[in-house]
Amino acid sequence: MIIAMKPEATEEQIQHICDSIIGIGYTPHIIRGEERVVIGAIGHGDGRDHLQGLISAPGVADVVPISQPYKLVSRELRPMQSVVKLGDLEIGGPEFIVMAGPCSVETRDQLMETAVAVRAAGAQVLRGGAYKPRTSPYDFQGLEEEGLKLLAEARSRTGLKIITEVITPEDVEMVARYADILQVGARNMQNFALLKRLGSAGRPVLLKRGLSATIKELLLSAEYIALNGNHDIVLCERGIRTFEPATRNTLDLAAVALLKEISHLPVVVDPSHGTGKRSLVRPTSKAAVAVGADGLIVEVHPRPEEAWSDGPQSLTTQGFAELVAELKAYVRLESRYLN
Amino acid sequence: MIIAMKPEATEEQIQHICDSIIGIGYTPHIIRGEERVVIGAIGHGDGRDHLQGLISAPGVADVVPISQPYKLVSRELRPMQSVVKLGDLEIGGPEFIVMAGPCSVETRDQLMETAVAVRAAGAQVLRGGAYKPRTSPYDFQGLEEEGLKLLAEARSRTGLKIITEVITPEDVEMVARYADILQVGARNMQNFALLKRLGSAGRPVLLKRGLSATIKELLLSAEYIALNGNHDIVLCERGIRTFEPATRNTLDLAAVALLKEISHLPVVVDPSHGTGKRSLVRPTSKAAVAVGADGLIVEVHPRPEEAWSDGPQSLTTQGFAELVAELKAYVRLESRYLN
């Protein structure tokens, strides 16, 4: 941590900061510049909060952290790429993973038709929401446990793994009974009570980036899960909120490359929420492969026009099959495979 | 809902949309422009989702909603200003409400010293976090029930009402036993499971705007609480996330005026989180009064430099007393009072 003093700071104020740094258990190191004094606080431990509080001390201009606050999920700490296992399936390894399915589980027919189709096209995981976090209370809120049962039935029929969202700590145990991997949605990325509970869920977690979450915050949310005992975490870039209204969100593909550089966790991309527009799913999916993603999570619906949610961004089953077929060559260029 | 067809849409495609609109229970109304056909869908009910799904139908260029999706919290539906009661205290009435206290409840001494001081300065409500949603798992997470007990003790001593945050549905009942009004933090504004539970909390709710929540989304989150049975809702503008790094958030004071115009709910402002900088709390608090806010929620700490969280934005007890003294004249100009 670097504490920059104001140009007019007095020697007493500088001494006060040094004393405070020592009090927190760190060692102060003074640099006297031509314009101002800068003090480095050396050490490590849990004093970050207290050091940042020094911004309030007289004579202090700024407090600048130098190290990143996440550790367990950082590549500095663990250089090897992590692999998250869903039974015999590995996310983060040489196989490129495609998760596909409807936004919401609506009916048995809708789900089974989709499951069979995405399986045939090459997906390894079936997505489908049973608990839906919807902006409006008047929108469809999901089939809840009934939806989970349908997902489990689809798994039995097709052999696909199941990913579905959990939206509150109380539901973790139940959702974990049905799903192979638990999804934390963008709006819950900083639902810390949920993240803590997921630490002991006994299932891998796919953690979506919040609408306005920085990369650092995403990694700190992952750190919550890891620190509470669960290291099987997959990060998901799904677009951030910006001023641009032409797309539902702004898909931050550079973030995927950066996450792969600074963290050892696998990263997948959601081009459906990332763009909100069916015609953009194909090109951004290809780009996601090329930028280094470990997989995709894509919305597919047999009849998007009739979907109860997210129709505009859902691929048809045929559109999805064409996408997967086209992706394979890009996956090979990344020295990976997708059967 | 307006469905704009593409210029090249065929008569069949237009007919298909009309049929779909009828199928959803609405009435289609065709306008033939020089460039394109536009179709109005007339009616009301729960068909919004399905109408928006028509964006996926062939020949459709855009689907544009005309009405706002929130109802219970809108001023169109209920023109009279709402007043939320905390015992004998009214938020939204002629009295300007000041909530003040530390970011976190840290110790009995810290809390009591603050409570007595803010009471003396003119605050009516004591704030203090017992459950803290912190970005990093390594930061202080709050004293939990122990903190709630200290808050209750401070109420007994000073007569102040208590506001404190609840972060997960399971805690609602317990926090409601201690607090006079429950706070939903910015990161939980779209924690829909929590919002639903608050519908039956039996306590008023202060709902903070999310970091990247639109005004419409804030009102829809309030609608969740109202629709689940609790109409005692206070909205809170606390700054939104933008590209500007010089302040912690960008305090959207125009949003306060707009919320007062389109909703009947009371609105308070949090200048502490809204700016993140002690020196900006005074001017933005005055501006909040002038823009029409019904109250303020301000962080105060006896020794900000030693605060376990949010020190840089906390006022000292003396700074707070000076602020309240200065605010009174502005409050009077708004035909309100603050004793």
Place this chain on the structure above:
Amino acid sequence: MIIAMKPEATEEQIQHICDSIIGIGYTPHIIRGEERVVIGAIGHGDGRDHLQGLISAPGVADVVPISQPYKLVSRELRPMQSVVKLGDLEIGGPEFIVMAGPCSVETRDQLMETAVAVRAAGAQVLRGGAYKPRTSPYDFQGLEEEGLKLLAEARSRTGLKIITEVITPEDVEMVARYADILQVGARNMQNFALLKRLGSAGRPVLLKRGLSATIKELLLSAEYIALNGNHDIVLCERGIRTFEPATRNTLDLAAVALLKEISHLPVVVDPSHGTGKRSLVRPTSKAAVAVGADGLIVEVHPRPEEAWSDGPQSLTTQGFAELVAELKAYVRLESRYLN
């Protein structure tokens, strides 16, 4: 400037950075922390660019500037509040300044009617665009010199000072012949060729903050004008672009208070562009006074519904008169006056 090395940086890499710092004319100062080495570069001069280039050197994790790059416009350098004179009128002094008038100069009648009305209401400066930077080439582009002549005529008739926008360096001389103060619009805040030319314009400049300009960038743009010889600069907060669609821009009133704190330049607020909505101009104008602004620039049109541009955010002449009347009490609370 602080150069943070990577934890794994070698002694050779550290030595290389120290040598580079010396080569740029600064003095290196090494701090050996427990996790990493941090090097301070002490000195001042024009080496910022080169120091920041060290981010590319092997072993470097980050380069963090400590000092701000602007000097002439900072309050650190010049603690006294600046006053900008327009003849006998002073911006930044005890008088609160109100600039008002139409978005565009449309016709003689429109302009004179507005000028007489805003004069009667209490405005000291007439605004009106003769050169209009419009997003679409199909929109009205302004009357150009004809508009400037009408503005000068309005000045003769009413005694109001004139502010109008200049959009390109070639026009500076001509616009300066007619106007008392030259406006730089938000889209030109980083039109550096224009800023340089304004250094020798012989007229004060009102510099609007760009749509996505940080406070630091705004001050650096002001520094361009000052460094080129013109110190008569007024800053203008006019709203920034965010994700929120309910208002045209997000008016950053905290920025006004912050600018007053870190710069000695006067600051005015444009509530018309800042909100884009007539009903929000009144509350945000009051808030602008309360937050410490030195003045306002407000759009007024005799018949907003017929305005050729910006009708939705223009006050009527009567609405403007009511606003000024209401503002006076708020201005007095700030120990200023507005006749």
Place this chain on the structure above:
Amino acid sequence: MIIAMKPEATEEQIQHICDSIIGIGYTPHIIRGEERVVIGAIGHGDGRDHLQGLISAPGVADVVPISQPYKLVSRELRPMQSVVKLGDLEIGGPEFIVMAGPCSVETRDQLMETAVAVRAAGAQVLRGGAYKPRTSPYDFQGLEEEGLKLLAEARSRTGLKIITEVITPEDVEMVARYADILQVGARNMQNFALLKRLGSAGRPVLLKRGLSATIKELLLSAEYIALNGNHDIVLCERGIRTFEPATRNTLDLAAVALLKEISHLPVVVDPSHGTGKRSLVRPTSKAAVAVGADGLIVEVHPRPEEAWSDGPQSLTTQGFAELVAELKAYVRLESRYLN
């Protein structure tokens, strides 16, 4: 244009809007919904501004445009992909175009070394700034005409085409004497005086997206150039400004796909400014190819650590050669070539 009336709008107010629509030369078309009346304004011409002014009329809730305001650059008007010719080179055709070179022209040696290297690696166009729009007036501002002469010399030596930035209308003629294609930087995307002058520059234009420009605004800026007589326009996505500090900008690759869908103009990507980080240039360049870009513009410097600007995001000449070599396979998958 759709005019939505308020639920409480009177018949008189509705009639007033209809009369106004007729007065502007359009035809009103009334839809009476259950909640409110909606009026379509049918026709085309230059009445958009005036129709939008109706938001100010009594009883009006909202005015919603249905058609896009740009025409010449839209694919609706001209479905065929445009090709922009630089002598024998075509941008927008089957050849994938790579523009590369230093941020700033610094010295003859630096430029020639870079030019020879990027030519050998496979670039077809040399980039290099002679006029530099810099945020701080204390930063290097470019060699100006001396730099243009060096660029022309590099063209003679290597056969590369030249792209360089023009920052103000007065310079257009001179820069056009040296360059094969003129670049408009992000900060000048809405410098309308410059755009108009470029209409008669006699050279193709590469138009970079502004830091906070929407896709619609980018296309309207292109429309300015086209409407003033120059149809040889290449669009460039170079990242937008968001809340994320981990990258210099947020590269909006979905925008590339969307621009290709709604406009016939070629689109290139600038991964250097788009990310600001050397290590991210390679993955995002591959993604740009996969998402459908027609080319890249990349910063390359022989010794980035010594660069006078943008060192952190510049590739070394060797890094650039490796990038081009790797890109070829991705280009082939897009049915294009890059020699």
